[in-house]
Amino acid sequence: MDITKFAIPEIIFGRGSLNYAGQCALRLGAKKVFLVSDAGIEEAGWVQQLMDILKKEGVEWVYYSGVTSNPRDIEVEEGAKIYLENGADVIIAIGGGSPMDTAKGIAIIASNGGKIRDYEGANRVKRPLPPMMLITTTAGSGSDISQFCIITDVQRAVKMSIITRTLVPNISIIDPLILRTKSRTLIIQSAVDALAHAIEAYVSTIASPFTEMQSLKAIDLIVRYLPCAVESRSLDCLEKLSIAAVSASMAFSNASLGAEHALAHSLGGYFDMRHGVVHPILLTAVMRFNLENAETKLADIGRVILNRKVGLPRDTALAGIEKLDEFFASFKVTQRLREEIGEEEKYLLKPICKMAVNDACNLTNPRPASWQELLKICEEVW
Amino acid sequence: MDITKFAIPEIIFGRGSLNYAGQCALRLGAKKVFLVSDAGIEEAGWVQQLMDILKKEGVEWVYYSGVTSNPRDIEVEEGAKIYLENGADVIIAIGGGSPMDTAKGIAIIASNGGKIRDYEGANRVKRPLPPMMLITTTAGSGSDISQFCIITDVQRAVKMSIITRTLVPNISIIDPLILRTKSRTLIIQSAVDALAHAIEAYVSTIASPFTEMQSLKAIDLIVRYLPCAVESRSLDCLEKLSIAAVSASMAFSNASLGAEHALAHSLGGYFDMRHGVVHPILLTAVMRFNLENAETKLADIGRVILNRKVGLPRDTALAGIEKLDEFFASFKVTQRLREEIGEEEKYLLKPICKMAVNDACNLTNPRPASWQELLKICEEVW
Numbered sequence: 138m139d140i141t142k143f144a145i146p147e148i149i150f151g152r153g154s155l156n157y158a159g160q161c162a163l164r165l166g167a168k169k170v171f172l173v174s175d176a177g178i179e180e181a182g183w184v185q186q187l188m189d190i191l192k193k194e195g196v197e198w199v200y201y202s203g204v205t206s207n208p209r210d211i212e213v214e215e216g217a218k219i220y221l222e223n224g225a226d227v228i229i230a231i232g233g234g235s236p237m238d239t240a241k242g243i244a245i246i247a248s249n250g251g252k253i254r255d256y257e258g259a260n261r262v263k264r265p266l267p268p269m270m271l272i273t274t275t276a277g278s279g280s281d282i283s284q285f286c287i288i289t290d291v292q293r294a295v296k297m298s299i300i301t302r303t304l305v306p307n308i309s310i311i312d313p314l315i316l317r318t319k320s321r322t323l324i325i326q327s328a329v330d331a332l333a334h335a336i337e338a339y340v341s342t343i344a345s346p347f348t349e350m351q352s353l354k355a356i357d358l359i360v361r362y363l364p365c366a367v368e369s370r371s372l373d374c375l376e377k378l379s380i381a382a383v384s385a386s387m388a389f390s391n392a393s394l395g396a397e398h399a400l401a402h403s404l405g406g407y408f409d410m411r412h413g414v415v416h417p418i419l420l421t422a423v424m425r426f427n428l429e430n431a432e433t434k435l436a437d438i439g440r441v442i443l444n445r446k447v448g449l450p451r452d453t454a455l456a457g458i459e460k461l462d463e464f465f466a467s468f469k470v471t472q473r474l475r476e477e478i479g480e481e482e483k484y485l486l487k488p489i490c491k492m493a494v495n496d497a498c499n500l501t502n503p504r505p506a507s508w509q510e511l512l513k514i515c516e517e518v519w
Numbered sequence: 520m521d522i523t524k525f526a527i528p529e530i531i532f533g534r535g536s537l538n539y540a541g542q543c544a545l546r547l548g549a550k551k552v553f554l555v556s557d558a559g560i561e562e563a564g565w566v567q568q569l570m571d572i573l574k575k576e577g578v579e580w581v582y583y584s585g586v587t588s589n590p591r592d593i594e595v596e597e598g599a600k601i602y603l604e605n606g607a608d609v610i611i612a613i614g615g616g617s618p619m620d621t622a623k624g625i626a627i628i629a630s631n632g633g634k635i636r637d638y639e640g641a642n643r644v645k646r647p648l649p650p651m652m653l654i655t656t657t658a659g660s661g662s663d664i665s666q667f668c669i670i671t672d673v674q675r676a677v678k679m680s681i682i683t684r685t686l687v688p689n690i691s692i693i694d695p696l697i698l699r700t701k702s703r704t705l706i707i708q709s710a711v712d713a714l715a716h717a718i719e720a721y722v723s724t725i726a727s728p729f730t731e732m733q734s735l736k737a738i739d740l741i742v743r744y745l746p747c748a749v750e751s752r753s754l755d756c757l758e759k760l761s762i763a764a765v766s767a768s769m770a771f772s773n774a775s776l777g778a779e780h781a782l783a784h785s786l787g788g789y790f791d792m793r794h795g796v797v798h799p800i801l802l803t804a805v806m807r808f809n810l811e812n813a814e815t816k817l818a819d820i821g822r823v824i825l826n827r828k829v830g831l832p833r834d835t836a837l838a839g840i841e842k843l844d845e846f847f848a849s850f851k852v853t854q855r856l857r858e859e860i861g862e863e864e865k866y867l868l869k870p871i872c873k874m875a876v877n878d879a880c881n882l883t884n885p886r887p888a889s890w891q892e893l894l895k896i897c898e899e900v901w
Contacts, residue, residue, distance in 0.1 A: 140533030147684070150727070151522030302529070345532070346762045350736050354728075380728045 141345035159194030165268035170198040171225035213242030234278025241286035269306035277327025279386025296402035326413020337395040338388035348392035355385035397423035399496035417465035430504035523727035541576030547650035552580040553607035595624030616660025623668035651688035658760040659709025661768025678784035708795020719777040720770035730774035737767035779805040781878035799847035812886035
């Protein structure tokens, strides 16, 4: 085995753990917190609740809600300006992937200067970031655990992957009670995002025993508990999805991802599609593409999905992939790209795939994928 | 599920990862490292190798080797004095549990003052510690991952458990190449220590899904790979034991331990027995004691050990415990207490058990154990 690194934040997990946010902020040395969230979370009442918790500990804050889905370079750069103007000392985000990635981007610019596109790729952030605490409101993006930050470069219409260990926040608070306010659609989209994280990290060329065990656990939990989480919204099932999302994030943060996420980022950059919409369309197609280089590992995944082996490893792998397609279908989510992109925009797939091959995630795909091969995958699922 | 916390250091794992020590020290802001090790590690050449690596990065150090097996309060307090006199700024230890726990104790006193016994128990360290990097030379103690520090109070002849999140080092380097210089005996003792960590953490009253998965992985790896590690000393098998030890440590650091470790600490405090000698004697007896409160979980462990189920959960649990006894016997290690303690000292078991009930580890045993019950366990394995 090559040398492998494994870094995760301090995790505080459980129903009601949001209440620890004040003490944790103090522990990070907070006097004036830069608090990032968005309108949806505000509406659900979580921002106010967090503010009350901070207030109780005597922690001040500046509130920044200039966050959109698929956060943009300008939002990050604007946020960093406000951070500095207000002399904030700790960054806290509460929300899904968008507010959390915005917070990470702000942390980079506030401490390292320049433009966010200067940091695209792996390990390009040199100076330490302000202390960060992230509070996820979904069980999916994993931004609260990971060393990833995805920001859209508006001019180039591309989602940039910024990856560096210093983006692992100091503390991640995961409170399954927050998931109860989520819509059916968001629960599904978040869970399939976590599933894609787990699967791509498992077959990644830099997976390690530490990430593999997390991946398999996450796949198992999502396949078993997403149906009941969607149907009954039972807190027990939602909590299992939270555990799965944390496990998947520990895996992908340290093992990175693959061609499917590379494509998802490029598609998301062009079309402002929600990230969670893309995976049921692309994931199994990329798994089939990877089969010749990752048969044994895809068989492990198949065994977890099916809860049994089927003949040879290749058979188990394929049966698992088929089962996964049925699994997605059972939630009535789109599995064809043309339902998300109009026929008249199909010609954009070529530049999208040319962009995706350069995404940092594509580097660790078990089977090297050229832009032509990525395009073939997109055509298969058209 | 209650609120659970999960904290581990940044881990750098793999053959040759020792070479990262210099850059990591710089990353922690080191100008003058306080370097802790012992004569055995020095003799094996690892201290010199580490010094060369630090030198290459222009990092200075003060070397402290006043460490014995089962490190003592006086060694820690002496070390802290030297740390402060020399204006050191980062603590690095290379060694087994003893040098690493000594380093942790020094970190506490150097930054919090007082005597090490002031910090016995859970969460009694208030001020932040200096940055720490620990480099383990065994696959067992887990001190390099955990929030535990075990120091002997010489006057009271007791091994104190000091447990606090700030004892999790910043960086843990685990280089399986270092294990090659270990004796057969030390490989076995370290592995059974890791096995005891994994099992006690799994049945602990504060186990969480994050620690449970780590426990089961560790148990599986140790049962499968200890025999070949001992027989062939193959690097592949030793590496599996390293992975197991890391997993077990992630588990017990966050889920704590149980009555077996409480007893092991008290026995170790009285008799200066090597920690790894105690587990093959006590572990299965404590598992049998726990059966009525942890049947399902002991059945999970049994299923991993046996690689199959046997009838009812209770049957699987018992068959697993039996198999574990055979497993220990196969390495020809002591499984009776009288072989370690003379008949004339048997009367000491009573005060030892009275001390053990107050050990922090006893708090999380799945079946509450009085001193009389602990004594009964000791008599069973006499």
